[in-house]
Amino acid sequence: VPDISLANVQAHLGDLQTIATNNGGNRAHGRPGYLASVNHLRAKLDAAGYTTSVQQFTSSGATGYNLIADWPGGDPNDVLMLGGHLDSVSAGPGINDNGTGSAGLLEVALTVSRQALAPQKHIRFGWWGAEELGLVGSTYYVNQLPTAEKSRIKAYLNFDMIGSPNPGYFVYSASGQPTGSLALQQTLQAAFTVPTELTSVGGRSDHAAFARAGIPVGGLFTGAEVVKTAAQAQKWGGSSGVAFDRCYHRSCDTLTNVDATALDRNSDAIAYALWTLAGTGGGTP
Numbered sequence: 001v002p003d004i005s006l007a008n009v010q011a012h013l014g015d016l017q018t019i020a021t022n023n024g025g026n027r028a029h030g031r032p033g034y035l036a037s038v039n040h041l042r043a044k045l046d047a048a049g050y051t052t053s054v055q056q057f058t059s060s061g062a063t064g065y066n067l068i069a070d071w072p073g074g075d076p077n078d079v080l081m082l083g084g085h086l087d088s089v090s091a092g093p094g095i096n097d098n099g100t101g102s103a104g105l106l107e108v109a110l111t112v113s114r115q116a117l118a119p120q121k122h123i124r125f126g127w128w129g130a131e132e133l134g135l136v137g138s139t140y141y142v143n144q145l146p147t148a149e150k151s152r153i154k155a156y157l158n159f160d161m162i163g164s165p166n167p168g169y170f171v172y173s174a175s176g177q178p179t180g181s182l183a184l185q186q187t188l189q190a191a192f193t194v195p196t197e198l199t200s201v202g203g204r205s206d207h208a209a210f211a212r213a214g215i216p217v218g219g220l221f222t223g224a225e226v227v228k229t230a231a232q233a234q235k236w237g238g239s240s241g242v243a244f245d246r247c248y249h250r251s252c253d254t255l256t257n258v259d260a261t262a263l264d265r266n267s268d269a270i271a272y273a274l275w276t277l278a279g280t281g282g283g284t285p
């Protein structure tokens with residue numbers, strides 16, 4: 001499993017911050033900073049050899065966009081999908097929520113390309129629009145998929161907030177999720193050397209649409225508005241009695257609102273899950 005470059009992930013985050021700064025301070029659905037974010041990622045993925053498409057939908061009177069990137073090859077009937085939302089709230093640039101998941105996924109995708117990975121499974125990435133309006137983009141994507149196409153997606157992994165400034169290390173619990181989710185949970189747990197906790201994220205992010213369709217789901221999360229306990233601060237460091245992300249959905253969710261160690265560990269964990277689950281023959285150079 002390759003080591004994902006933290007510097008590269010941070011560079012993508014810097015790009016998203018610049019996009020927000022140049023577009024009125026946010027990357028929200030229906031605002032120019034959102035489409036600029038889509039176009040920025042798409043250009044990098046195209047240059048890396050991905051087959052990309054941008055799916056349009058309408059929400060609250062504005063056009064939304066999902067960015068889908070397929071890595072050529074692999075069994076088309078055995079698709080491993082990884083995603084996260086690319087939109088921010090309108091209050092700010094959304095760098096932890098969810099620039100971090102978006103940037104981590106992008107760097108993992110670019111690493112797949114650099115290594116010319118030829119996995120047994122077909123790999124697909126999704127960056128969702130209008131999550132902050134109620135999981136709109138991911139729900140649209142799943143609902144418009146023909147039944148046969150839906151059944152080809154054997155797993156979906158979600159990454160929404162993976163660099164919280166006072167981080168916890170949370171793995172989505174498979175409890176209550178479709179059969180097959182437990183293996184995803186266990187793979188994501190095995191990706192960490194630091195202790196993790198299970199969390200029931202319920203319907204709070206984009207995996208929900210996939211779960212509703214019966215697709216096994218998993219994901220990672222470093223925490224939002226909830227306060228870190230003393231026991232959690234003991235095992236993870238950081239500040240007890242303080243929110244995992246005190247800038248959650250605020251204008252201060254900027255480049256400085258990210259814990260680099262959490263971002264690095266979680267980006268590496270995305271790669272661990274992909275390399276482990278995609279059938280890569282046990283590793284690459």
Ligand code: PHE
Binds near residue numbers: 132161206
């Ligand atoms: N989906 C929430 C948001 O974007 C963040 C979140 C993710 C909360 C996972 C809980 C669990 O604001």
Ligand code: CA
Binds near residue numbers: 003004005006265
């Ligand atoms: Ca790394």
Ligand code: ZN
Binds near residue numbers: 011040
């Ligand atoms: Zn970038």
Ligand code: ZN
Binds near residue numbers: 089097132249
């Ligand atoms: Zn949010």
Ligand code: ZN
Binds near residue numbers: 160
């Ligand atoms: Zn989010």
